[in-house]
Amino acid sequence: MTSAKANLLDYDRQGLRDLFAQLGEKPYRAEQVMKWIYHRHVTDFAQMTDVGAALRDKLEAAVEIVPPKTLFEKQAADATYKWLLGMDGSNAIEAVFIPEATRGTLCVSSQIGCGLNCQFCSTGTQGFNRNLSTAEIIGQVWVAAKHLGNVPHHQRKLTNVVMMGMGEPLLNFDNVVRAMSLMRDDLGFGLANKRVTLSTAGLVPMIDKLSESSDVSLAVSLHAPNDELRTELVPLNRKYPIAELLAACQRYAARRPRTTITFEYTMLKGINDLPQHARELIKLMRKLPSKVNLIPFNTFTGTRFERSDETTIRSFQKTLLDAGVLTMVRRTRGDDIDAACGQLKGQVVDRTRRNAEFQRRIELGARNAA
8 A cells, every 4th residue: 555544444343443533533433434335335435424524524534445456357157257456566366256046255365476385276376475454355355245236134145255365364364364354244244154264275373373363164275185295285284284284173173163174175187086095085084073175176377287087076076975074076167267266366576486487397398398
């Protein structure tokens, strides 16, 4: 942000009440303004008709409401919708809305790029710039809700939010938790706790911290049933191996009665889709209340991985189901506009050397092929 004014999208309800108190106003005035922002998608104080003229003038002088700017938007053949949203400088991030018969799910980003380097994820190849602010996170929901004509508690087209876009949410803990509070606040987007999901690659200490700070659903990007393979695919596993990760998940579930943790497993041809992998995964899943999402790999330029074929995926699923492990196969959505799981990219001014190295490998491969 280049403006000196505070962006009201950066504040949850208590933060907004405190800010209004600093402005010499009654805290309930903050709640009036919240309804205008999140229920009616209004950013112009002059349009807030039940707020006194003097207060509107004060707010106009002291603060602002600035959602991310939409640089590009596109709809896929299956009605999946993707927004490219401008951040500072030349950076941009992506958010994706997936409509279904009984729900509408928004996939939200938490970082510009990603601080991790999962080998099968397109986002990771772009490197990393910075964490998103609370305003930039909740602003994605605001942009989508306004576009959809979503009205909390009434015409609810946006029913679920998943922190599964660009970035590792637990590496941006405070801003993500504050944004998720706004998603669930009745004066915000009014989503039920279970309808807001945070997906992590497995930062064990932060999973424990999350269980103490926010009552949301947890998803874990597992992708392999043993440490050797998972370390190859998800380098974070070197620091937090599977046993430590599952122990953290057990603690999370113990603090959240009736919680089922989702484990995401991207199906990679000949890498993690063999019958022995399914048997290993069954042993892990018996340790806690869980379900498995099998995700057909979504390809991108320069990747060495291929998607497991449909027969292999269904056989893998059947093995888990026969062992009593609840297992779903995620339907690929939005892949014709690169909006499918693992394909989100945006525009990242990389502060690492990861993107340059990835591009070098692509160029080397092209020369060798020629």
